[in-house]
Amino acid sequence: MKKTPFATKEKLEEIAAKYPTPFHIYNEKGIRENAQKVKDAFSWNKGFREYFAVKATPNPFLMDILHEYGCGADCSSITELMLSDAVGLKGHEIMFSSNDTPDVEFKKAAELGAIINLDDITHIDACLRALGGSLPETMCCRYNPGGVYTLSNGIMDNPGDAKYGMTHDQILEAYKRLKDLGVRHFGLHAFLVSNTVTNDYYPTLSKTLFDLAVEIKEKVGISLDFINLSGGVGIDYKPEDTPNDITIIGEKVHEVYDEVLVPAGLGDVALYTEMGRFMTGPYGALVTRVLHEKKTYKDYIGVDACAANLMRPAMYGAYHHITVMGKEDEACDHTYDVTGSLCENNDKFAIDRKLPKIEIGDLLFIHDTGAHGFSMGYNYNGRLWSSEILLHPDGTFDMIRRAEEPKDYFATFDCFPIWKKLEKEWQ
Structure with missing residues (x-):
């Protein structure tokens, strides 16, 4: 079996005559068409935003193209925050999801008005220290349910062995503390597997997070403003792989949303994604x-x-x-x-x-x-x-x-x- 290149031999030789090999080349047409498909797939959710994972392809030209389709940026370092700011992304168009985070990076994220996604319950105090004793009105927490997800290709499919996120009990306690500290808008995030080639990962993850959102409302007394399904939607690296269909994925997530969140009075929760591989890979x-x-x-x-x-x-x-x-x-x-x-x-x-x-x-x-x-x-x-x-x-x-x-x-x-x-x- 084979894959078809998006450029001809003649075109690549023309490029190589001006810019010698090796080089990475990107297909603008494909990126634009795919970004529109993602936007359309989740158009049923009025607050939807794709936060492109900058770490995947940190190039301002590509970030600029994606921004035309409403994409923000998911950042994991101070330099990615600086790049997103330079591209023209503002405030909540930027999501800051890092781990083992230096104080200066929390400070920079807050300075830009980015949404800070806390990886650990101890990062509440770290963030307070970095920001001089007060927190932004909007904060997000990263969840790790433990166990094993069997939907990936083995790059990362064991949340219980991953360094990311808080346990169930920790995340409930984290929201209680954030509420007491004056935070008024809350988000939930989880990244459990990498490079899934199945239309079932996002719907499966959605059920996990939507059920938790209902529990948070009941036990902590807060209604989440947004739920970030993060990344993990993969691509068909091998010719025999069946590629994901983002339209079907969006429809299946919609079904779970209506099944779990709407009856619980959470039908206004915005959904976010932060795909990198699927957007440009x-x-x-x-x-x-x-x-x-x-x-x-x-x-x-x-x-x-x-x-x-x-x-x-x-x-x-x-x-x-x-x-x-x-x-x-x-x-x-x-x-x-x-x-x-x-x-x-x-x-x-x-x-x-x-x-x-x-x-x-x-x-x-x-x-x-x-x-x-x-x-x-x-x-x-x-x-x-x-x-x-x-x-x-x-x-x-x-x-x-x-x-x-x-x-x-x-x-x-x-x-x-x-x-x-x-x-x-x-x-």
Whole structure:
């Protein structure tokens, strides 16, 4: 089985002539169409907002596109807060969901008017300390019900073993304390699994959170203003996977909403999501050129990208489909390990992958890197981050992040005498 690239070989060669490989490329048309589908799927809920998970693809150009469709930003660090502010997101368009949070980050979130989502009951005191003894009128709490969810692909499917969120008893106590401290508007959040390829995850999670919302109303005496279903809605990395249907997901959540919340007098609760992978994942790719072929105990194809450009396969064996551009219709009758140049044996984009005959100079299109692709990059072995390219619907393209240069890598050495020598080297 195969996947179809969203750009032709000719277009990628045109781009590579201006912006050398490797580079991440994003399909603007696909991102826009998908953002509209998400908006439509939850249009029945008057308060709905998608908070795009900035960590997935922290690029202001893409965040700006998503903002056109009403998307806010889910942030997990002070730099993501700063980026969201720079893009023009304001106040409650920003959700701050972090853990093990420094005081300065609570302070920055409050300064921007972002919704602060507390990961632990002890963070109430931490937030009070950071904010000088008073809390914002709106606060959110993160719930961890424990147990095991069996709807994911194994990236994270055991809430009881996860570091995130509060227990059932802790979250009830947290809302009581927040109420006593003057908080007037409340939200509930949970993130239990990652990359589910099923239309049943959000409805299942909704039932868990909606039941808890009713209990909170009965036992604490507060009505939640919003419930954040967070992320976890995955994509079909493998050609044989059946992709999620966000329209069906929205309809199923609607059914649970009407079944649980409406009879309890909570029919005005706004629903939020904070998807990253689903919003941009399928609409990005890593484009890399073949440099070497090595034959020892196996056949290796060496490319000019490495795990520093796409960590997921090396980090947890994630599958990314590969298309050899120009050979889409040829038989996959060769077996290769596709590797990068890092001094680590797990620097492989594919292991024992059936592909057409590959030749030096071929372009490889590594699919579904639009989320947690570029953003997880790093500089091990002194490898530099690639550029990011946006392919517009009319076939034109723009660089939306330049490739890192040696001067960027060495910039943080400016406090050392060696800086002057290094500066001469790259000039």
